Amino acid sequence: MAKLDLTKYGITGTTEIVYNPSYEQLFEEETKPGLEGYEKGQVSELGAVNVMTGIYTGRSPKDKFIVMDENSKDTVWWTSDEYKNDNHPASQEAWAAVKAIAQKELSNKRLYVVDAFCGANKDTRMAIRFVMEVAWQAHFVTNMFIKPTAEELENFEPDFVVYNASKAKVENYKELGLNSETAVVFNITSKEQVIVNTWYGGEMKKGMFSMMNYFLPLKGMASMHCSANTDLNGENTAIFFGLSGTGKTTLSTDPKRLLIGDDEHGWDDNGVFNFEGGCYAKVINLDKDSEPDIYNAIKRNALLENVTLDAEGHIDFADKSVTENTRVSYPINHIKNIVRPISSAPAAKNVIFLSADAFGVLPPVSILSPEQTQYYFLSGFTAKLAGTERGITEPTPTFSACFGQAFLELHPTKYAEELVKKMQASGAKAYLVNTGWNGTGKRISIKDTRGIIDAILNGDINNVPTKKIPYFDFEVPTVLNGVDTGILDPRDTYADASQWEEKAKDLASRFIKNFKKYEGNEHGKALVSAGPQL
Ligand SMILES: Nc1ncnc2c1ncn2[C@@H]1O[C@H](COP(=O)(O)OP(=O)(O)O)[C@@H](O)[C@H]1O
Numbered sequence: 001m002a003k004l005d006l007t008k009y010g011i012t013g014t015t016e017i018v019y020n021p022s023y024e025q026l027f028e029e030e031t032k033p034g035l036e037g038y039e040k041g042q043v044s045e046l047g048a049v050n051v052m053t054g055i056y057t058g059r060s061p062k063d064k065f066i067v068m069d070e071n072s073k074d075t076v077w078w079t080s081d082e083y084k085n086d087n088h089p090a091s092q093e094a095w096a097a098v099k100a101i102a103q104k105e106l107s108n109k110r111l112y113v114v115d116a117f118c119g120a121n122k123d124t125r126m127a128i129r130f131v132m133e134v135a136w137q138a139h140f141v142t143n144m145f146i147k148p149t150a151e152e153l154e155n156f157e158p159d160f161v162v163y164n165a166s167k168a169k170v171e172n173y174k175e176l177g178l179n180s181e182t183a184v185v186f187n188i189t190s191k192e193q194v195i196v197n198t199w200y201g202g203e204m205k206k207g208m209f210s211m212m213n214y215f216l217p218l219k220g221m222a223s224m225h226c227s228a229n230t231d232l233n234g235e236n237t238a239i240f241f242g243l244s245g246t247g248k249t250t251l252s253t254d255p256k257r258l259l260i261g262d263d264e265h266g267w268d269d270n271g272v273f274n275f276e277g278g279c280y281a282k283v284i285n286l287d288k289d290s291e292p293d294i295y296n297a298i299k300r301n302a303l304l305e306n307v308t309l310d311a312e313g314h315i316d317f318a319d320k321s322v323t324e325n326t327r328v329s330y331p332i333n334h335i336k337n338i339v340r341p342i343s344s345a346p347a348a349k350n351v352i353f354l355s356a357d358a359f360g361v362l363p364p365v366s367i368l369s370p371e372q373t374q375y376y377f378l379s380g381f382t383a384k385l386a387g388t389e390r391g392i393t394e395p396t397p398t399f400s401a402c403f404g405q406a407f408l409e410l411h412p413t414k415y416a417e418e419l420v421k422k423m424q425a426s427g428a429k430a431y432l433v434n435t436g437w438n439g440t441g442k443r444i445s446i447k448d449t450r451g452i453i454d455a456i457l458n459g460d461i462n463n464v465p466t467k468k469i470p471y472f473d474f475e476v477p478t479v480l481n482g483v484d485t486g487i488l489d490p491r492d493t494y495a496d497a498s499q500w501e502e503k504a505k506d507l508a509s510r511f512i513k514n515f516k517k518y519e520g521n522e523h524g525k526a527l528v529s530a531g532p533q534l
């Protein structure tokens with residue numbers, strides 16, 4: 001590293017810089033005596049340190065802003081009355097104010113600076129510099145981003161700088177046109193992010209994902225909110241799209257396959273590649289037997305968030321009193337079966353859309369036609385599960401374009417276009433998998449869902465009898481090895497099929513209504529016939 005000078009970022013009086021600390025040092029720093037409040041880590045019985053993140057235990061989409069300037073004005077997909085999204089415009093004045101708040105907060109301090117990459121591909125990765133005053137935040141980004149080699153650090157020139165001022169507040173947010181004392185603001189021109197008044201690690205992780213979602217599609221790559229894995233030969237790649245809580249992390253962590261990554265990927269002409277160097281798994285009710293690999297990843301160097309520990313460090317994974325969004329971040333090498341040394345694999349053959357349907361209407365698996373693939377990708381139907389976003393306390397049905405609307409910086413059709421191009425080139429097939437509820441009132445079991453995923457990945461699903469489900473015209477298997485036959489047709493899970501009919505019609509009408517926003521052009525109009533019909 002060239003000599004680190006933070007004054008060029010307006011940060012002055014720095015007493016010491018702890019630069020790219022080792023895990024050993026991070027452990028010392030985050031458990032050191034004298035730390036108070038949310039800075040303090042506690043060692044758990046599994047060796048991983050636990051921290052509490054304060055009021056913000058999930059992302060805060062209403063506080064997400066992008067500076068509107070000459071660059072972003074006509075490229076960013078801004079929120080509008082017709083189509084609300086999380087890309088709120090911030091003025092130059094607001095940007096200057098939040099940046100000044102971060103500079104002031106971070107001045108005259110002992111700071112942590114972590115340089116890391118986002119994106120496994122050398123030619124399209126972003127070099128990111130994180131500047132913060134909290135040790136465990138340095139640990140979080142060390143876990144989640146890709147670690148540069150010693151040689152890469154020698155000449156590290158950041159493309160993007162993140163200032164984490166979680167201890168500060170935006171007092172005059174009203175006059176700045178911001179939403180609250182909390183702000184997560186991006187400047188696409190100067191390539192900077194400022195975080196104020198939230199300690200949730202996900203803002204740094206998903207923040208850089210949002211930036212990849214801005215830059216990569218403009219270069220002709222798909223940028224995707226999905227997990228990815230491949231077979232043991234690294235040949236049969238699958239990607240799993242889904243909103244938070246639908247099972248990306250759980251289902252991609254599969255001992256029979258090699259993990260590429262659990263949340264954020266690109267797809268270029270060479271194949272699928274991870275943006276991250278670690279995973280961020282939910283641990284609420286984590287069960288050692290149904291998710292052994294994730295459980296075993298919780299060891300020294302992993303970082304738990306908002307988990308309940310007693311004074312001796314015993315973990316209570318069932319406790320939701322702080323949040324349902326309890327988490328662990330760990331470097332990807334805590335999972336045994338991963339693609340090494342670079343988290344990438346050839347083009348995907350199978351594309352799986354995970355949807356946690358709280359209405360109990362969608363079949364546990366549907367085989368999609370190419371037109372249905374586009375329709376359901378743009379629709380992005382799922383239930384938001386409690387916790388990951390502020391204000392969501394129960395499963396809430398939502399349409400989240402491309403299964404990741406909160407992170408899209410360009411119009412959804414751009415992501416659909418890039419995905420379709422890549423799928424056509426590789427001859428990939430798509431499936432819609434409901435990891436949510438059915439007529440039993442219970443969530444479909446992880447065991448049944450894993451059976452479904454196995455049947456997709458080993459091709460069995462293409463060799464079984466199928467039938468069509470009304471209103472949606474979904475093709476579904478009538479039998480599938482390893483899966484309870486009684487759930488394949490969702491109507492069979494209701495005491496009376498008419499109960500399903502009623503809910504199905506309601507859900508179909510929600511799809512139809514939601515899709516209107518895409519019907520402004522010929523392509524969108526043409527897709528309507530692939531959607532539900534009443
Ligand atoms: N059928 C199912 N498939 C996948 N996950 C399930 C299922 N039923 C319950 N779950 C639970 O739902 C959560 C899925 O979360 P996760 O895999 O972290 O989602 P994501 O990575 O998409 O945010 C886990 O806590 C998992 O135990």
Ligand SMILES: C=C(OP(=O)(O)O)C(=O)O
Binds near residue numbers: 059202206243263
């Ligand atoms: C961390 C997040 O991702 P996911 O819940 O999809 O793992 C998030 O959305 O804040």
Ligand SMILES: [Mn+2]
Binds near residue numbers: 280
């Ligand atoms: Mn996940």
